[in-house]
Amino acid sequence: MADGAAPVLDVRGLKTVFRTRGGEVHAVNSVSFHLNPGELLGVVGESGSGKSVTMMSLIGLLPSPPADVRGGTVMLGNRDLLKISADELRDVRGAKVGFVFQDPMTSLNPVFTVGNQIMEPLIRHMGMSKKQAQVRAAELLALVGIPDAAARLKSYPHQFSGGMRQRVMIAIALACDPDVLIADEPTTALDVTIQAQILELVKDLRQKLGMAIVWITHDLGVIAGIADRVMVMYGGQVVEQAPVKDLFANPQHPYTRALLKTIPSLTGEREARLQVIEGQPPIMTGAPAACPFRDRCAHAFARCFVENPERRAIDGCEVGKGHDVACHWVAEVAHA
């Protein structure tokens, strides 16, 4: 990891609030992270933990209202994406930041050919002619491992299988050679053998193209296999962040520890009983003034109920660079 190089994406104190009839929901609460060139950052969390909303906020994909991106900075290179106009942002999306969504069927337009959809960003962002775009589109399809690419450009999305459609989505996201690729649960809708194909493809593409990737998932197994660094989210906040090996070998936050224990292993010791995390994930209404995990935490004590913990490094590095965790218990008890 090139730690010395300037990060391609640097997010500080991002806050997103949804205005609902039941009050304000703090979906993303002071999230900070950065993405180094060529790095794959894994973002793990359950549904409602704010992992997708964070990524959607930073490239302006959330409808407003109800969403309201309240604060923070999102530096892509030397531009703050939260400050630029909607037009400029449209140039960033697709050209500088590529997006792969979970469900390849609903994110492809069924009435246009696949070739048409790959060519669209090439013509829009790269100023290519239709002919040039067609040639490039065929190259892209071949790059993501679709056989007989030139002929397949004329096919419609329904003529592809789920795994093939996700390959097409990746081709579209890569079309303009983006600096950052955001992949939101790209393999969740796929079968395991097809997931293995896509993961292999992404590894291969990283070697060839060297772009930085944010990979959102709830599957710790997937993260273990491909990520360089992992950020664990809970209740709209980053609760732990570490290099992938540290996180799995030495998890700190009680949530991370519990989460790793709830998954049964495929090869290791078979437990007679699964460990559970009691209770439900929180709904973040009202200003977060306490630790979001307090009600489910086995180690919670008085301070957890009155003060939201800040992220603190446990290895002496700057927060965000090494292994850091937002937990009073870790700060006061575990490392006292």
Added chain:
Amino acid sequence: MLDVAKPITPLVQVRGLKMYFPIYSGILRRHTGDVKAVDGVSFDIMPGETLGLVGESGCGKSTVGRALLRLYEITGGTVEINGTDVATLGTEDLRKARPQMQMVFQDPQASLNPRMTLADIIGEPLNEHTDWDGDRKLARIYELMDAVGLNRRFANRFPHEFSGGQRQRIGIARALALNPRFIVCDEPIAALDVSIQAQVVNLLEDLQEKFGLTYLFISHDLSMVRHIADRVAVMYLGRIAELSPRDALYARPLHPYAEALLSAVPEPDPTLARSRQRIILQGDVPSPANPPKGCNFCTRCPKVFDLCRQVKPELAEVEPGRFVACHLYSDPTAAGSTGASTANEHNQQGVSL
């Protein structure tokens, strides 16, 4: 639970189960073919046992579960549950047989009527199959809610007021209402968050112990199946590829598909995940409307040889308790000569992508 070996008669006996869905085409909507969702599946489930049924989407595992409970009119074969062949029962007899076999569905949102209260939902099987009075029913509803860990105060609430995990508990309570012996759990945890999955799986295990239930646990989550199942059947394109005791299967899968499927599961351990040799299968699952001529897996199998493209292998016991449908094992001449050489070839193919 593992001791339920030979002498006890199986609770569920499935023989040659076939479930075809007809395809009609042309102006006259003529019957032009069949989607062979399940094409000759046989297995037993012992009393108190959990049989895991795994496979990828479209392999027919849910269809097997639904056909077993006669939610479909099956195309062929027999399904004996507790001694009665449910495949041929008449309407009234079938209705009488229903209490002993129940189902827990995948999507707890879609399988609960949004206009019924929790008490109505759990009590509906009682209305249908008992002549109990209101008090007795309510007592039973409370008992069931206690059993699945739902607070009694929730009895008059509606499904939308509950979280996914709680809704799945409601579905389980409803399935338990009539004291069934056999429950088909069709992907009961697939729609739940990771931290909630463990809660529901533990509940299912507790209930099994308490009420002596027999489960068919359908899932695509191989790690969870390893946790809950005693034996595991791996399905591919409408047929069982391998049926083995859990530990044997996970330690050493025999069928090439079972092997590839297990190797494709991501392991939550960065060191292991990066060092492990994976078998990456090429291509996609063929259409069940037009399966390959020979073995259903022959189009993607890394160990394929000539015989596989000609003849469908039958499920046969190749080691005590282990059933495999593969020519590598069933045909001694092929396994002796061709099998060994293709196995080497397979390794090379598996590594190079």
